[in-house]
Amino acid sequence: MNYLRNMVTLTPFAPESTRPEPIEGPALPWNPSPSDTILVRSYLVHLKLPTELALTIIDYAQYYPIVRGHRDEELKVVASNYKGNSAAALYVVSEPIPAIENGERIKRKTVKFKVRSRDQGWGGEHGCPGTYNGSFTWFEASILRPSGSAKVTFIPLNMIISPRPTSSSLERYHVSLAAPSNTPNDPVWHIQRNMCASPQERTYEVEWRDGSTFDPLPGSGDGQGFCETLQPGDRIAIWARALYPGWENHVKEVGVEVLLEID
Incomplete structure (x- = not known):
């Protein structure tokens, strides 16, 4: 997985005027910058994941520039x-x-x-x-x-x-x-x-x-x-x-x- 999806939850049967506008996700395929990869790695480490596991996740997702x-x-x-x-x-x-x-x-x-x-x-x-x-x-x-x-x-x-x-x-x-x-x-x-x-x-x-x-x-x-x-x-x-x-x-x-x- 090499891109992020934005998701919006809609309330069932909500009046048309009160429904939020859809949020457009990034164009596919998403190509992360070096800063994006570094930021995601820091988030994973902040979640108390070992650095080795964080790097494995990034590698598996091919989240590289x-x-x-x-x-x-x-x-x-x-x-x-x-x-x-x-x-x-x-x-x-x-x-x-x-x-x-x-x-x-x-x-x-x-x-x-x-x-x-x-x-x-x-x-x-x-x-x-x-x-x-x-x-x-x-x-x-x-x-x-x-x-x-x-x-x-x-x-x-x-x-x-x-x-x-x-x-x-x-x-x-x-x-x-x-x-x-x-x-x-x-x-x-x-x-x-x-x-x-x-x-x-x-x-x-x-x-x-x-x-x-x-x-x-x-x-x-x-x-x-x-x-x-x-x-x-x-x-x-x-x-x-x-x-x-x-x-x-x-x-x-x-x-x-x-x-x-x-x-």
Whole structure:
């Protein structure tokens, strides 16, 4: 349960003129702020519940802030149209990770991606069509971190960078690409590859967890180090990629949700 409902009790058979006006509840789905989560935790502790039980209740209710980014406009990324037959199109950018005060910390609990797309529907090496092998259209995530003291400016969607995104290609917007400390020269994470040479549009859901390691599904990335790298103020950028002549990434929808936990 991640929202609150307001309820009004009406007296049976009360005259119409004396009945209270209905109280409108918040629009669904309710997305609590960091302050909301901290306040609910303090209420539970005030009720003499152990802190561990209060945290368990909040966790069970998933009463955490969620940072989102979503877009459902069609975009076709054609590798052959760009230098080196390689293109990265910025499809969606999330809201920034919020910052909180009073000594509280934000942990990135989970990051969930949803991708709806396909490739050009033909081509590929022998044995690859219908699999994720030999597929050269895919999606990547990067972490946009404010650079310097200048305010982050509007970052245009559908911006094409060839052959791939770099911090130098984004500095005009006062952001840089953050990378894991163990791989500082690789500031992108593979999300999902399209099925090779398939004309059928597919929906993929990929979830990465803070500190967790797992075997990814076919065509998916494992997100190693992604959640741990996110900081307050960061935004998540999702790039639609296409590489080599003839390869096209047909994008229909991409979304990202970051579930935050307050420590």
